[in-house]
Amino acid sequence: MFFVEKYLMLSAIIFLTGCDIPSRGMVFPQDKENNLQFNCTGENVYLPALDPQADNWFKQARVLEKAKRPKDYAAIGALYRQAVDQGHYKAMRNLQNLLSQGLVKPLPGKRPSEEALEIVEKMIKMNIPSGYYAMGYYLENGYGVEPDKMASLAYYRKAADLGNPEGQYVIGRIFLSKNLGNDQKNLVYRPEIGKAMLICSANNGYGPAAYELANHYKLIDKNYKMATYYYQLGVRNGDYYSALNLQNSFQSPPPTDMIHYLNVTRDDERVHRYLLIKHEIGKNSSARFPDLDKIVPLPPAPLPKWDGSFEYKKGGK
Secondary structure (H helix, E strand, O other), X not given: OHHHHHHHHHHHHHHHOOOOOOOOOOOOOOOHHHHOOOOOOOHHHHOOOOOHHHHHHHHHHHHHHHOOOOOOHHHHHHHHHHHHHOOOHHHHHHHHHHHHXXXXXXXXXOOHHHHHHHHHHHHHHOOOHHHHHHHHHHHHHOOOOOOOHHHHHHHHHHHHHOOOHHHHHHHHHHHHOOEOHHHOEOOOOOHHHXXXXXXXXXXXXXXXXXXXXXXXXXXXXXOHHHHHHHHHHHHHOOOHHHHHHHHHHOOXXXXXXXXXXXXXXXXXXXXXXXXXXXXXXXXXXXXXXXXHHHHOOOOOOOOOOOOOOOHHHHHHO
8 A cells, every 4th residue: 555655645746846847758866856846937928929919800800709799700710710820929818718618610631639739839838838738738638639637637736837826726726635535535636836826826816716815714724814705706717605605705705604703893885895896797708897995805905995986897898
């Protein structure tokens, strides 16, 4: 049993280290434990400049995609493909998503997964962080490729190291989880690395990472101040469950209510405002609230007057 656990731990460490994507048959050194460290960055550092004409096609596709009337996915797909041919990474990301969702039909003679995989491989050749994340997702779920859970971790980790917030979230959660499913001990439990990744992801704008951090600070560390801070950051970044938690917590439940207690004073107006924000996120998953402190700042800041509007909806944003 010790040998099996040691082997599994080594395998997991190999695929979670900040190294190049492994190829088949590669022999791994035994000292990968020393390479688990993580340096926070944002993916903008690695993104190339966009071709102006390709960006124009991309923006036209986005206008059609945002339209409230029935969407013309054939036209959307055609515009995205034009942009993809010019190396527009945003169009690549959106097109492969639409293909995998079955909203855009693939090119003649190809399956949706086949065209989506070709796009992702092109993104990886361009070293686009979200391309590595997409490949990790495909490998994890067997979309267009043979499922390979361990290889998916390598792609997620590569995405994380290149500043992709979703990749940072996936790997950060693994490092921060003391136990896995079925009460199995997590052999790669590295909480400080996990926190660093989730903090980086949250600061890069990924709401679920802030929510995960808040839960950890609340339930594990009993650090209610930090938990409240990260729930607020989650709300700012459009996380529904962060808004729900703050809505419940400002009803001032007793300390015995470990799920909702945050050691904050009851404030019915704050409860109401978080409720409205939660409903807004429920209606629009792309809602973000850079103006959150003008709506519902954390105590001890007083609540400002608010007309019920959201900055992200103004000026066509």
